[in-house]
Amino acid sequence: MNEAIKEYKSAVMIGLGAMSSDVIYLFLIMLGLVAFFNQYYVLNSLSFFGAIFLIYLAYAIFKSRNERQKTSSIYKKSSYSKLYIKGLTLTFVNPYSIGFWLSVSGFVASKELEMFVTLFGMLSAIALWIIIMPYLVHKSKHRISSRVSYWINIVSAVILLGFGLTMFLNLFSQMEF
Secondary structure, three states: OHHHHHOHHHHHHHHHHHHHHHHHHHHHHHHOOHHHHHOHHHHHHHHHHHHHHHHHHHHHHHHOOOOOOOOOOOOOOOOHHHHHHHHHHHHHOOHHHHHHHHHHHHHHHHOOOOHHHHHHHHHHHHHHHHHHHHHHHHHOHHHOOHHHHHHHHHHHHHHHHHHHHHHHHHHHHHOOO
């Protein structure tokens, strides 16, 4: 949301990164390789790095909570490639994304679905989401006051920190010592 408030294209780049991760998972499903991610050590490694990444994002958002959201002509622009990689990384190492795609692979395998029609439908839905949601946020940015933005940052940081800590707790509770 913060990127969409600053600049629409920046938010779309994060979305394209996330969509690229989804495409990777879709191709892994098509190739039958998604079972690799269902292994104990792979899931635990992804959980560990995903938790660290979420906690880092929570810290970065909390640290910038008092910064007033600036328009695209004032703020320091991140490179589009960095934003793309941010979206790709956040989605690819997120165990919830992996869980989602594992469940999708089970659904696709259990049905007589045309793989390319299914692929097209999923990619179309994701593309609409990464285009429409940032557009709506960007166009309504004038309605978001500094105080609302501050509290959105606080709540976002707390949620990300909660997910990161929960991932660590789940990871360590499953480990065999």
